[in-house]
Amino acid sequence: MSYAIPRGTQDILPGQSEKWQRIEALIHDLCRRYNYKEIRTPMFEQTELFARGVGDTTDIVQKEMYTFKDRGDRSLTLRPEGTASVVRSFVENKMHGLPDQPVKLYYTGPMFRYERPQSGRMRQFVQFGVEALGSADPQIDGEVLALAMDFYKEIGLQNVKLVINSLGDKDSRTAHKEALISHFKPRINEFCSDCQSRLEKNPLRILDCKKDRDHELMGTAPSILDYLNDASKEYFEHVQKALESMGIAYVIDPTLVRGLDYYNNTAFEIMLEGDGFGAITTLAGGGRYNGLVEEIGGPETPGIGFALSIERVLMALEAQQVELQTVNQLDVYLVSLGDEPKDKTPEIIHSLRAQGISCDTDYMDKKMKAQMKAANRQQAKYVFILGEDELDQQSVMVKEMATGEQTLVPLATIMSDAASIVTT
Structure with a gap:
């Protein structure tokens, strides 16, 4: 179903x-x-x-x-x-x-x-x-x-x-109400059933009727401004x-x-x-x-x-083709390559989020090329690349996506002060 x-x-x-x-x-x-x-x-x-x-x-x-x-x-x-x-x-x-x-x-x-x-x-x-x-x-x-x-x-x-x-x-509305009743009552049978039921209770509502808005009595109805x-x-x-x-x-x-x-x-x-x-x-x-x-x-x-x-x-x-300025760009996409770097990923991701940085990573065991495509689709400002070589050096390769510039940054800096690198 x-x-x-x-x-x-x-x-x-x-x-x-x-x-x-x-x-x-x-x-x-x-x-x-x-x-x-x-x-x-x-x-x-x-x-x-x-x-x-x-x-x-x-x-x-x-x-x-x-x-x-x-x-x-x-x-x-x-x-x-x-x-x-x-x-x-x-x-x-x-x-x-x-x-x-x-x-x-x-x-x-x-x-x-x-x-x-x-x-x-x-x-x-x-x-x-x-x-x-x-x-x-x-x-x-x-x-x-x-x-x-x-x-x-x-x-x-x-x-x-x-x-x-x-x-x-209240006094003005009462006077206007009486004028409206006198205006509509002689021909109220020409109006819809809703207007007929409103005549005595609240004739002002007749003026708001969508069905009868083109009736000639609508245009000549007493104006409230004349009864203020x-x-x-x-x-x-x-x-x-x-x-x-x-x-x-x-x-x-x-x-x-x-x-x-x-x-x-x-x-x-x-x-x-x-x-x-x-x-x-x-x-x-x-x-x-x-x-x-x-x-x-x-x-x-x-x-x-x-x-x-x-x-x-x-x-x-x-x-009016007005485009709202929304914040949907990801700060960091973390690409991990290999079993040991992948095991390190949750710790790094959690640390970045605790520093106020929006970030994501791959959970589908994609190859590096596919991970980079995912980073592009999510409009990541930076890609952090962690492979076996980077992990051995206790570093992360940081790529700024707008310029393509790559820098090797100590892992300790990423874990404690990533904001000095990432412009959120």
């Missing part, structure tokens, strides 16, 4: 995994500079957490979650996104009581959604996200957006566009000022609606412009979610965050 990988998943093989490592290293360094601390949460949670945190009118909760019963008959769900888990941890571990506020967190890890696999959409995918919890200052919104934009800039992508909108505070009260308008203006002060260009799109129920005030997406990336141009999305912490059982706590897919980053890099 043969086995195949589950649909919507992927194996990340050597040659590709180095690119993932490079992206992850950038994430860790960027978040260090912004003073965001890493958090790691379980890959499954109680189902109710996502129903309450993500929103029971969303496609994620209604159609896409991997939900199962454990042996204790408890309903558990593989996490479809990261924010709800982070907020749950924030509440459970009483991080709202920490002296340093806001609490600034970031995460990377696999998420799971049961949807039709296509380019840029996997059933298991990896997200990088940040959450800033505890501050209602619009400048923290600016900081979160700047972090996201800096990530794409430093990874080397061009033509990246920031699109922002305001969904308003003075406080929401002022907040949005301060976010824009923060972006402008940092020299970050943006576009305001009053039709931008995030797909999760918990967003309010600032909402944003980062898009890739230009050909070669396919129909789905969104790279990242996020926004402010005042009220989510209370929904999950914590005290009143404002928050803002974003998430992005690493798979889509790699797609964008490929579309």
Whole structure:
């Protein structure tokens, strides 16, 4: 019987995994500079957490979650996104009581959604996200957006566009909700069943519908910007000022609606412009979610965050033909010739690795010519050759592959100070 990988998943093989490592290293360094601390949460949670945190009118909760019963008959769900888990941890571990506020967190890890696999959409995918919890200052919104934009800039992508909108505070959203209901209700029977069920619960989600996006009522729907009260308008203006002060260009799109129920005030997406990336141009999305912490059982706590897919980053890099600088060159390949030199090989290899030098050797009893070919394939900077003659002289022949230059080096030097010879 043969086995195949589950649909919507992927194996990340050597040659590709180095690119993932490079992206992850950038994430860790960027978040260090912004003073965001890493958090790691379980890959499954109680189902109710996502129903309450993500929103029971969303496609994620209604159609896409991997939900199962454990042996204790408890309903558990593989996490479809990261924010709800982070907020749950924030509440459970009483991080709202920490002296340093806001609490600034970031995460990377696999998420799971049961949807039709296509380019840029996997059933298991990896997200990088940040959450800033505890501050209602619009400048923290600016900081979160700047972090996201800096990530794409430093990874080397061009033509990246920031699109922002305001969904308003609770009062603004209530007024807008009533206007949307009045707008869509007379012809709601022309919309899909999902939109019909959302009309009373969350009509804003109708604007995010992919099936009915070309319906004429979509283009004439009331804009949230026309229903912002003075406080929401002022907040949005301060976010824009923060972006402008940092020299970050943006576009305001009053039709931008995030797909999760918990967003309010600032909402944003980062898009890739230009050909070669396919129909789905969104790279990242996020926004402010005042009220989510209370929904999950914590005290009143404002928050803002974003998430992005690493798979889509790699797609964008490929579309723009950006080559990530990865470290996959071997420092040393040790060629051994004869039984006694081969017996000495484990000791030498172990010593080199202890000195911080990456190295490998032959384990297939190949002849010297084949071993040299293996060293070339692995792009070894140096080849150390240990034969009977070298062992008798307690030396190793060191060949620099770039120049072809060969030098006989005492074995004692190799074992104690190989770094003086090998430029890693």
